[in-house]
Amino acid sequence: MARPLTYPGRVPPHSGILIGDRYLRVHPVVSAAMDRWPVDVDHEDIVLGRLLEKAGHAAVEELRPVVAVG
Numbered sequence: 001m002a003r004p005l006t007y008p009g010r011v012p013p014h015s016g017i018l019i020g021d022r023y024l025r026v027h028p029v030v031s032a033a034m035d036r037w038p039v040d041v042d043h044e045d046i047v048l049g050r051l052l053e054k055a056g057h058a059a060v061e062e063l064r065p066v067v068a069v070g
Contacts, residue, residue, distance in 0.1 A: 015027075019055050033060075034048060035059070036048070048060060
């Protein structure tokens with residue numbers, strides 16, 4: 001409780017998304033819509049919008065950012 005930003009461990013060195021039990025690296029592209037950002041899936045880039053669709057999740061425009069500490 002004295003150091004909430006260290007729980008449950010170190011901050012990942014890059015952006016990512018949890019899909020099931022996997023943490024996948026997201027490569028933000030400032031000049032592109034978020035649904036067009038590449039996601040590294042088994043060393044192959046898939047755009048975020050397509051990845052969410054294939055996984056049966058809501059589209060990017062339906063999502064809301066969440067920040068949680070502790």
